[in-house]
Each structure stands twice: as C-alpha cells, then as structure tokens.
Amino acid sequence: MATPEEINADMLAFWNGKGGDTWVARQEHTDITLTPVTDALLAFAAPRAGERVVDIGCGCGAPTLEFARAVGPSGRVVGLDISEPMLAEGERRASAAGIANVDWRQADPATAALEASFGAFQETQRSGQWRWSREDLASALADLQRHGLTETKDGKYHLTPLGRLAGQGLCEVGSVVRLIDCLQPLSPQQICDPTLIAAVQTTVELNQVLFPINRKSTQKEPQAWSQELRQQGVPNSIFGNLQRDISEPHEGTLRAKKAVACLLYVTGRPMEEIERILTQFGGAFGGAAGPIRSVAARTCDLLPTAADIAEILHPGLDLADRVGRLIIRLDLGIAGPAVDLARHARTHLSRSDYARLLKAQLVSASTIQAAEDTAILACVDGDNGKLRVAREAAEAMAEVERRRAQRVTPMLEPYKA
16 A cells, blocks of 8 residues: 555655745745635635634645634634645744644645545445555546546546536445446437336445345345346346445345335335235345335435436437436335326325325326216325315316427418418
8 A cells, every 4th residue: 555655755845845945935925916815715614713624735824824713712723734844834824923723734635635534434434444545546547437437638537427427426426337337338228217226226325225135045036036127128237237346145136126126116006015025035024115115215316316327328318207207106106107196296195095096097187177076085085185185286287288288289380382
C-alpha cells in the first residue's frame, strides 16, 4: 500500500519548498485578490456560533480565520493543508489576532479527505482498516471508464452522462455499475418490466433487504425461481449478473426469488397465496408478507435509476410511462388494469379493494360512473369514504381521457387535391 506522501511526493516537495515560500511572501496580495471568493464562501456556508468547520486546503488561513471568528470560542476550526510554511504563517496570523480556536494540521487534503470520509469509515468497520492505495484508485478509475462513467480528454478525466447520474447519489456507484452490466448487452426490445425488476435485484441496496430462503435447498429453489423469470421473458444474460458480486452461494438464488416476489406482488393475488408460493421450499419462520413489501418498496426506489441508465445506453428508448406504471403497481401491489384508477385513488383504497374492484370490472372511468353505489360498496367493505374516493377518481380519469381525445382531434380536414 502506498502512503499519501508516496502518492503525492512531487506536490509535497513543491508546496514545502519554493511554492510554499512564494505563497507566504505574497500572502497579503493574494488575500486581497481572493477577498470576493472568501466573502462568497462565508455567505454560502453561513457558519454559526458553536459549529465545527474543516477548511481543506486552507493555505495561509485567510478564510480559516474568518470561520474561526464566526464560530466563536465555543466552536472549532481545523485548517488542513499540504504546506508546512503556509500553515506556519496561518498559525502566526491567528496568534497575532488572538484567535485560539483553530487547529493547524499538515496533510495532503485529497487523501486526508478520503481517509476521513464516510466510505473509509464503512470500510474500517467492515474490515478493520482502511489505507489509501494508488493501485486501488487506478483500478477503480479504470473500472469506471470501462463502464462508461468517465472518459479521458486531454489527459483529464471527465464525467459522462452515466457518471453524472451516478454522482447524483440516488444509489451506490457500485449499483450503477451493476445495472450497466445488466442492461448494456440487451436490445431495447428485451428491456421489459420483468427484466428491469430482475436487474434491480443485483444492486447493493437490494442485497441489503432481508428475504426468507432455504439455504440448504441447492436444487429446487435455484431452479424454480430462475425458471419463473425465464418464462417472464428475462434474457439469459441477466442470470449471469444475478450470480456476480456475491459472497454466499445462495445469494444468486435469493436475487431471483426477490424478483419473482415482486412479479407475484403486482399480479394482485392475495398475500396469503403469494406467501404460500414463496415459502413452499421452507426457510420462512415468521411469514413473508413483510419481506415481500420491503423488497417491492426498495425495488421502487431503484427503478427510476435503472430506467435512466437504460435510456442512456439505448438512445431513443423511452421508459417513463412504463416505469411510472410499474412503480404504482409495486407500491400498491396491484395488477396492470387497476393502474389508471390507482393514479388518482392511491393509498385511499387498499390492495384488497383494488383486487375486488378489478374482479368486478370496476376500474375504468366508464364502468365506475355507470355502477350503482351498492356495487362499489360491495368491493370496498361498505366504506362510504372509499366510495367517494372511487367516484372522484373516476371523474379525474374521465377528464384525462377527454383531454387526451382533444389532443388527437385533427385540426385540418382531409386534404383534397
């Protein structure tokens, strides 16, 4: 493992030699030049009394001292820089101004920030240690470039649209990479709802969702769930990705099972029936309803990112409407024909309400508007509040249909020569 000093030896030498000395000599002029930047920084950060601030790359400490004044004696500021001469100048200026709530620390800000990051903390918790590694960085950058998250121009790294998507922080960067692996080899025609659901199960976030499985079943469970996904049109390449990045042999099967659980949930079948299917091979001692809802909810969270990645990888592909409908189905556990009703009724109707309305063929604007109150009440446990919700949803659906019809009405008569 390389140390920070070994990684950045040239910068350490420069800023602790001629570069640092020159900056100290010109400190007063530089402070005047950078005053607008310092003022803007303070206005944006808006430090308050008692707060703690880290000034990374503090130089001779002009902003550092302003932060120290702002947070007051009850607060604390750490000035971090690679240059010992500049830190000494900052400390001298603090002493002259009577400011004692600043700690001046020499460190490479780039590596120090990484070593103090939450990611480093997580790795330390997981493995007991974390050290900066130039080799690991080079490998990670190469992996990002191989997956199209970065590109190099003029010897510099630049984010691509995929990289900017990953940088939004909606999911782990590792999850974005896994989704790219799943979706890049596919044709646009292969990217259907079951494929998106299965791809999302490979993510870091879905790996963290607990789900019942019989780990001793090495034949029945693996075969059953994979076969179900194949029958739903999930491409063969996805199954290879379900087996990647796993630490236990059963994890690939578990991912397939979670995908099947989502697909069962959106059929609108009774929860008892879904539980019976998913626990037929054992492994669930406290029921599966909670885990089913959990995996469906987490899949909802990741689907928009998966769709964005698919659209970037396959220009011209538009998944907005499809994914919007799928998210509603996963959120409420309902079948496709009930989606339009659910757009307006949402959680004011229960999963069972939607199932009964669908069975009675009361999910469109016209059928609900034509139905007697008693017919609707029979589907919603006699609840007058839910009857009102259904009626209002039907009116909203009808209005959407009227607007849609107006948009497609021709403005011109058929052309005649």
